[in-house]
Amino acid sequence: MKWTSHKLLTGAITFAITGNPITTALTTLGSVFPDVVEGFPSQGNYNSWRKRHRKLSHWFIPYLMAAMLCYLYSYHGGIANIDINHISFPDLFNLLLHQPEDFSTYFPLLAYLVSLFSLGALCHILQDMLCGKVPFLDPDKQEIGYKLFHVGSWQEYALVIPFSLLFIMARVRFG
Numbered sequence: 649m650k651w652t653s654h655k656l657l658t659g660a661i662t663f664a665i666t667g668n669p670i671t672t673a674l675t676t677l678g679s680v681f682p683d684v685v686e687g688f689p690s691q692g693n694y695n696s697w698r699k700r701h702r703k704l705s706h707w708f709i710p711y712l713m714a715a716m717l718c719y720l721y722s723y724h725g726g727i728a729n730i731d732i733n734h735i736s737f738p739d740l741f742n743l744l745l746h747q748p749e750d751f752s753t754y755f756p757l758l759a760y761l762v763s764l765f766s767l768g769a770l771c772h773i774l775q776d777m778l779c780g781k782v783p784f785l786d787p788d789k790q791e792i793g794y795k796l797f798h799v800g801s802w803q804e805y806a807l808v809i810p811f812s813l814l815f816i817m818a819r820v821r822f823g
Contacts, residue, residue, distance in 0.1 A: 649775050650800050653808040654679040658771040660812035664819040670737065671764050678768020682706050682776075702780065707787035708773050715766035718759040725756030779804065 649657075658679035663672045682705045689697040776782050779799050781790035797803035 649772075649779055649804060649808070651680050651683065653804055654683075654772050654775055656812045657775060657808050658768055660815040661771065662768075664815035667819055667823070674761055674764035675768035675771065678765035679772045679775075681765070681769045682711075682772050702776065702782050702790055704783070704787045706773050706776060707783040708770060709787075711766045711769040711773070715763045715770065718763035718766065722756040722760035722763060725759065778807075 655676050659672050659676040662675040663669075666672065685705045686700055687697060773782050777793035778796045779793075780795050781793035783789055784791040797807065
């Protein structure tokens with residue numbers, strides 16, 4: 649999928665589930681990370697990039713482990729005492745600007761933010777499984793997925809746009 653599609657679909661799904669702009673922003677940022685870490689074909693040899701594409705950076709295991717471990721740490725580290733679903737961007741910046749005496753009080757929040765970012769990367773991998781294969785057990789092999797459409801095709805947008813609108817409308821309707 650194109651980055652636009654990853655961001656739109658992941659953002660719509662996250663917003664539909666949480667209704668929170670911070671969680672939506674973090675998962676949306678994470679939704680392009682697997683492609684960002686590979687670099688871009690224009691930065692070097694296209695064939696070299698193509699050999700790396702959808703390999704280690706698209707292996708779900710590291711993102712799943714990061715999401716689970718960071719979430720568990722954040723929950724047991726005190727994030728449960730913060731109503732994260734009602735925190736706003738100004739609240740978050742205010743929290744970060746007023747440094748506590750013990751910086752470790754930020755670790756649960758930071759772990760929670762990393763877990764959201766990792767969930768965005770997992771969404772990216774699941775979405776890429778609709779237009780090709782990604783690694784499953786072996787990070788060097790593209791083993792699982794199905795090519796429903798070509799990247800950037802009208803079929804991609806015909807799938808992504810209506811589903812994204814559906815998720816957003818569901819959130820607006822059912823709150």
